[in-house]
Amino acid sequence: MGSLSNGDVLGQEFTDHVVRAMGPETTPRMRTVMTALIQHVHDFAREVNLTTEEWLAGVAMLNWAGQMSNDKRNEGQLVCDVIGLESLVDDITYREASKADKPPTSSAILGPFWRADAPIRENGTTITFNTPKDAVVAYMHGQVTSAETGKPLANATVDVWQASTNGLYEQQDDDQIDCNLRGKFVTDAEGRYSFYCLRPTPYPIPFDGPAGKLLKLMDRHEYRPAHIHLIVESEGHRSLTTQIFDKDSKYLEDDSVFAVKDGLTVEFKPRKGDTQAEWDLEYNVTLAKKQ
Amino acid sequence: MGSLSNGDVLGQEFTDHVVRAMGPETTPRMRTVMTALIQHVHDFAREVNLTTEEWLAGVAMLNWAGQMSNDKRNEGQLVCDVIGLESLVDDITYREASKADKPPTSSAILGPFWRADAPIRENGTTITFNTPKDAVVAYMHGQVTSAETGKPLANATVDVWQASTNGLYEQQDDDQIDCNLRGKFVTDAEGRYSFYCLRPTPYPIPFDGPAGKLLKLMDRHEYRPAHIHLIVESEGHRSLTTQIFDKDSKYLEDDSVFAVKDGLTVEFKPRKGDTQAEWDLEYNVTLAKKQ
Structure with a gap:
């Protein structure tokens, strides 16, 4: 034809x-x-x-997404996120590892605010350098182990980032110092890492572009439940990109980007005898071997 | 859930x-x-x-399309065109009219080079003001009639635009004057219009962006068969956006944007006794009533 x-x-x-x-x-x-x-x-x-008119409206939204995107913002990604596509492809990509006999920690989407150049910090130090008045500090710590052997993984990297209480990551906010609420920690001989951070709070995704317009058209809110981003890497193992969600947070049931999975909710417990932190979060990670 | x-x-x-x-x-x-x-x-x-990697490659292409787009170029539209989407939605949109007992002239896609501000010109005049050496001039003329009554439609507007022999529309080419190869003609009492133009030649769609990259990845060429764009409008009738294709052109079988339909191929015939044009094209248009 x-x-x-x-x-x-x-x-x-x-x-x-x-x-x-x-x-x-x-x-x-x-x-x-x-x-x-x-x-x-x-x-x-x-x-x-x-219709042609509807299709052209869609094209205009996609062009607008590209025009808003730069090295600090990926609006095309955000448009996909609000219809669940990033969560879905993340799940597909991670499925192989999930099929293993001893499943590793669940994955979740990277999101648009990760930075490749976060500094390495000492265990037991803090990532919060501009702590706002309405913030509450938590001490996060845990152990990285092998899904296959159960043994601790020394020299694993725990790359962490989170938004401040105003909902902004440091690169979005002139009032935060460079790499505030962001850092990499290297596990010790027992596979342990630790740092002070903020107990996370819900925040809206950027609402001034096509992703926000799409949410409005779908009569949906723009909020994400309180979460902390992590990438955990250890030589010879599959790297894990994930988000952990405060089990007491609002929006767990209706995350605007559909990233919440049951295995990723965590419990903050009151921390005693530490003047630096009100809350304690233990979070252990298991990594699958590289195939 | x-x-x-x-x-x-x-x-x-x-x-x-x-x-x-x-x-x-x-x-x-x-x-x-x-x-x-x-x-x-x-x-x-x-x-x-x-996979996440493949999806991110797709997001990067869509963001790139937006970044290349401006008031003279719509790359998001072009990306849709090379997978046939504009032709498809054009067909869907026009389907109602096509269902009428006496079908009007077939439609085709608008394409990204139409301009709202083309000048009105006199019948019998020319739209080619920078005629290149390799160009051949044609005299195009015809009658606009009603699909329902068969009667001529006076004061109908025939808005025409075409690329030059280098494949560029005037807004893409500094060597063409403003609105070269572009103009609006108003039909006379007998519904007739006429003008001199170029016999069109095949040309490639812009190949330096994501649409071009997608064509390369699909091992396809970027050429369109020789064509002239038209929008015909008459009060009380559905406006017609179409393209007419030279039946002797290359690429009729494999138009890079899939716009060719049988009803839209036309025959250029030798024109005698006119020193201004080598070819003659009669093209009559029927318009459906507005519903």
């Missing part, structure tokens, strides 16, 4: 034509991905009788 | 959760569109086991 009959509805024949246009040098993976993408995009348009 | 079990694959239950998050103030149309969009996006990711 080269051209389409006058007046015919563009159905499966048209979709097949677009798929078949891929040349012989397309990689097998690209062919698989694009075949499914073209099919689903076409089926979506046909199912809802998508 | 609030949170998801540790280790479970995010299946239909997760998708239903994302869909159900829409609040009561969501409009019925928005709910229909977003329900289908979320379902298809999730099904796509699950079907191909989309």
Whole structure:
């Protein structure tokens, strides 16, 4: 089929034509991905009788997302997040490890605020340097072990980051010093790490762009439950990207980016005899071996 | 369901959760569109086991599209075009009119180079002011009639635009004067319009952005068959956006944006006794009544 009959509805024949246009040098993976993408995009348009006006509104939103994005903000990612796509692909990617006999700690989405250049800090020190008046400090500590052997993993890296009580990460906020509420900790011989941080608080995702507009159109709020981000890495093991959620937080049931899993809620307990922290959080991580 | 079990694959239950998050103030149309969009996006990711890395590569391409877009270029639109989406939604949008007893002229996609502010020109004049050496001039003329009555439509507007032989529209090319190869013509009492233009030539779509990258990844070429864009409007009638294709052109079978339909190919015939034009193109348009 080269051209389409006058007046015919563009159905499966048209979709097949677009798929078949891929040349012989397309990689097998690209062919698989694009075949499914073209099919689903076409089926979506046909199912809802998508009009040119509606499609152009969608294009304008996607262009707007790109125009808002820079090295501190990824609005395209955020648009995907509010329809659950990042959580879904995170789950798909992590599925192999989850199938292991002794499942490692659950994963969760990276989010747009991780920085590659966070400083290494000493265990027992703090990541909060601009503690706001409404903040409550917690002491977080735990052990990193192997999912296979149960043994502690020394020299593992625990990369942690969290928002302040105003809902902003340090790179979004001129009132926080560089790398406030962010740092990397290296586990000791017993696989242990520890640091002072804030007991996290719920906050809204950026609401001034297309992700916010989409939430408004879907009559949804923009809040995320209180959480701390972690990436845990140890040589020879699969690195773990996750978020842990305060089990007493609001929005656990309706996280605006759908990242909450049962295995990731944690309990803050009152901490006694430490003038530096009101709350104590023990959080142990198990890592799967690299395959 | 609030949170998801540790280790479970995010299946239909997760998708239903994302869909159900829409609040009561969501409009019925928005709910229909977003329900289908979320379902298809999730099904796509699950079907191909989309990884985080692959998804982030897709996000980067969409952000890049937005960053390349401005008032002269719509790269998000172009990305949709190369997977046939604009042709499909154009067809869906026009379907109502096509269902009429006496079908009007077929539609085709607007494309990214139309301008709202094209000048009105006199019938019988030209739209080519910077005619290149390799160009061949044609005289295009025809009649606009009603699909219902067959009668001529006076005062209809024929808005026409085309690329030069270098493949560039005037707004892409500093060597063309403003509104070269572009103009609006108003039909006379007999519904007739006429002007001199170029016999169109195939050209590549912009290949320096994500649409070009996607074409490369799909091992496809970037060419469009020779065509002229038209929007025809008449009071009380549905406006027609279309493209007409030279039936002798290359790429009719494999238009990079899938806009060719049989009803839209036209025949240029040798023109005799006119020193201004080598070719003659008669093109008549019928318009459907507004419903």
